[in-house]
Amino acid sequence: DGGITQSPKYLFRKEGQNVTLSCEQNLNHDAMYWYRQDPGQGLRLIYYSQIVNDFQKGDIAEGYSVSREKKESFPLTVTSAQKNPTAFYLCASSIKRRGVEVQPQHFGDGTRLSIL
Amino acid sequence: AQKVTQAQTEISVVEKEDVTLDCVYETRDTTYYLFWYKQPPSGELVFLIRRNSFDEQNEISGRYSWNFQKSTSSFNFTITASQVVDSAVYFCALSEARNNAGNMLTFGGGTRLMVKP
Numbered sequence: 514d515g516g517i518t519q520s521p522k523y524l525f526r527k528e529g530q531n532v533t534l535s536c537e538q539n540l541n542h543d544a545m546y547w548y549r550q551d552p553g554q555g556l557r558l559i560y561y562s563q564i565v566n567d568f569q570k571g572d573i574a575e576g577y578s579v580s581r582e583k584k585e586s587f588p589l590t591v592t593s594a595q596k597n598p599t600a601f602y603l604c605a606s607s608i609k610r611r612g613v614e615v616q617p618q619h620f621g622d623g624t625r626l627s628i629l
Numbered sequence: 630a631q632k633v634t635q636a637q638t639e640i641s642v643v644e645k646e647d648v649t650l651d652c653v654y655e656t657r658d659t660t661y662y663l664f665w666y667k668q669p670p671s672g673e674l675v676f677l678i679r680r681n682s683f684d685e686q687n688e689i690s691g692r693y694s695w696n697f698q699k700s701t702s703s704f705n706f707t708i709t710a711s712q713v714v715d716s717a718v719y720f721c722a723l724s725e726a727r728n729n730a731g732n733m734l735t736f737g738g739g740t741r742l743m744v745k746p
Contacts, residue, residue, distance in 0.1 A: 556720070558734075618674075618732060
């Protein structure tokens with residue numbers, strides 16, 4: 514079945530460590546996105562990529578980094594510069610925009626990151 | 630700037646009751662899209678509906694219906710005869726078509742719906 518796979522489901526980080534969250538999709542989507550969700554809050558955009566080898570900062574990119582070397586993969590690294598990394602992270606993908614028609618995003622199951 | 634407000638943070642109903650989730654949005658764009666997503670306890674967001682700003686027809690899909698009113702900048706979601714499986718967090722989202730090169734969404738804070746048996 515086509516879909517978006519995020520791994521691991523739960524991740525623990527020690528202070529000062531970088532960690533990388535995996536996101537893989539087999540939907541043949543061009544665009545991919547990373548969101549952060551804090552308890553009781555909506556989703557905030559961290560980074561997005563509309564095409565391979567290109568990505569843009571979202572609203573809360575500080576302390577995060579990404580790469581997009583393959584169409585299927587969009588890993589997110591939470592660096593030690595991110596002072597409050599404990600959150601639920603969601604990856605999404607979508608087909609390309611068609612003119613003014615905004616396309617729906619499809620989401621993975623998420624990764625819950627906690628600080629030890 | 631665009632903004633989505635879901636004023637109801639939590640709603641609790643008894644099974645078979647009807648329930649309406651409110652969504653109010655702000656945008657300066659004349660062309661925009663509105664979305665509803667469902668987030669069950671498992672965590673993933675499930676896409677429910679997309680509506681563009683030129684289509685004010687209400688939509689019904691089984692027990693779900695949506696009421697889009699541009700005059701009040703609202704896109705409300707009603708579940709008829711609610712079931713326990715409807716328990717989830719529901720998000721309303723907005724995407725401006727002209728001020729947005731991709732498919733970026735602005736989400737509301739979500740409404741947690743609890744349906745009790």
